[in-house]
Amino acid sequence: MSQLYNNIEPNIIDDEMVQKAIEEQCPEDIGKLAKREGINLKDVTELQLGFRNILQIDNLWQFENLTKLQLDNNIIEKIEALESLVHLVWLDLSFNNIEVIEGLDTLVKLQDLSLYNNRISKIEHMDTLQELQIFSIGKNNLTTLEDVIYLRRFKNLRTLNLTGNPLCHDEQYTLFVVAHLPDLVYLDFKLVSDTTSQSNMPTKNRMRNGLGTS
Helix, strand or coil: CCCCCCCCCCEECCHHHHHHHHHHHCCHHHHHHHHHHCCCHHHCCEEECCCCCEEECCCCCCCCCCCEEECCCCCCCCCCCCCCCCCCCEEECCCCCCCCCCCCCCCCCCCEEECCCCCCCCCCCCCCCCCCCEEECCCCCCCCCHHHHHHHHCCCCCEEECCCCHHHHCCCHHHHHHHHCCCCCEECCEEHHHHCCHHHHHHHHHHHHCCCCC
């Protein structure tokens, strides 16, 4: 469910790592120019920092126009130091060691968030993410269907991945999710219309009416 230290030497996000990442993701000719003359970090809109053994998020404050950030497949334990990235639309924190959802308050433009394969046990602290359309939190430690109710506040949410969590073993899982999130189009990589049928609608309505909402 998460990444292990083993004999890996943890890294920090420093100037050298950032510069190398920018050079790697640029076309060859632009990368050479960036290496020779440097690049204004305010001009960078996408940054790929996956698979770099990063333990702690830091030193990203200069990327004030960043819209896409990849921090997947690291050993990050805490979501932090993202406050200045107010233009982020896409954030990938999958395959890390995160236990708590936090530090996302200023990312009000975020549309796509992946927390897949971490150690999270509760969906919380996401109230400001009203533009969220895609949310992946599969393979975590979510145990209660009540977490699904929290997601009702996201009126634009259309794609949700919860697969691999303990709560998915509940026999009412799919009906519960669809009943409380009626605008979902995709659930766990499948079209919602393919996972439910009209014959289940009375059950779904009873479930929705019988529980409170956020």
